[in-house]
Amino acid sequence: xxxxxxxxKNSCTLCPLKxxxxxxxxxxxxxxxxxxLIQSGEGILGGMENGKLPLPPMLMMDRITEINxxxxxxxxxxxxxxxDITDENWxxxxxxxxxxxxxxxxxxxxMWQLVGFYxxxxxxxxxxxxxxxxxxxxKGQVRPYxxxxxxxxxxxxxxxxxxKYMIWADGELSTDENRTIYFAKNLQVGLFxxxxxxxxxxxxxxxx
Numbered sequence: 001x002x003x004x005x006x007x008x009k010n011s012c013t014l015c016p017l018k019x020x021x022x023x024x025x026x027x028x029x030x031x032x033x034x035x036x037l038i039q040s041g042e043g044i045l046g047g048m049e050n051g052k053l054p055l056p057p058m059l060m061m062d063r064i065t066e067i068n069x070x071x072x073x074x075x076x077x078x079x080x081x082x083x084d085i086t087d088e089n090w091x092x093x094x095x096x097x098x099x100x101x102x103x104x105x106x107x108x109x110x111m112w113q114l115v116g117f118y119x120x121x122x123x124x125x126x127x128x129x130x131x132x133x134x135x136x137x138x139k140g141q142v143r144p145y146x147x148x149x150x151x152x153x154x155x156x157x158x159x160x161x162x163x164k165y166m167i168w169a170d171g172e173l174s175t176d177e178n179r180t181i182y183f184a185k186n187l188q189v190g191l192f193x194x195x196x197x198x199x200x201x202x203x204x205x206x207x208x
Contacts, residue, residue: 051120051128060110077155087144102142111171126191134186
């Protein structure tokens with residue numbers, strides 16, 4: 001069987017078909033509810049040792065409506081996700097007084113969260129960390145009068161080397177009037193299997 005992510009046969013370490021002892025691999029679905037996304041943050045969906053989404057209030061999406069490994073503008077996978085917007089969202093109460101606007105960094109973090117989720121979704125092992133973004137532009141703002149923002153993530157490149165996993169993607173965020181206002185190129189996320197600090201280990205030994 002030829003892996004659909006890499007050119008090698010029967011030896012891919014980044015594949016949902018691969019079974020690994022003592023490592024839980026996320027069951028693939030084409031969409032996820034908020035309850036399931038919270039289960040990711042709790043370590044239930046993909047395991048405590050692997051990539052997890054942040055828990056609320058830092059979870060920056062309410063549902064993934066579509067996730068696949070062969071769509072998008074590069075044909076390597078795409079994620080569509082949504083965040084409900086109301087005047088009760090926590091960030092409107094502190095950013096800024098009398099001038100509520102969703103911080104652009106939270107929209108960027110939502111994109112990173114989705115890219116990392118994809119890396120675990122396809123079977124990548126290890127804990128996720130955002131690594132960077134090549135280019136980022138804001139062409140508008142998210143206000144309390146909006147009802148919904150939609151993320152679109154297009155996967156560009158996947159890499160597995162020495163037990164570490166890397167992914168690159170482009171992302172967009174649109175408001176409910178179908179206006180795209182955030183543009184991100186080359187979002188990068190990695191998975192690391194030997195982070196030690198939260199186990200009481202020497203922080204100097206963290207791999208990242």
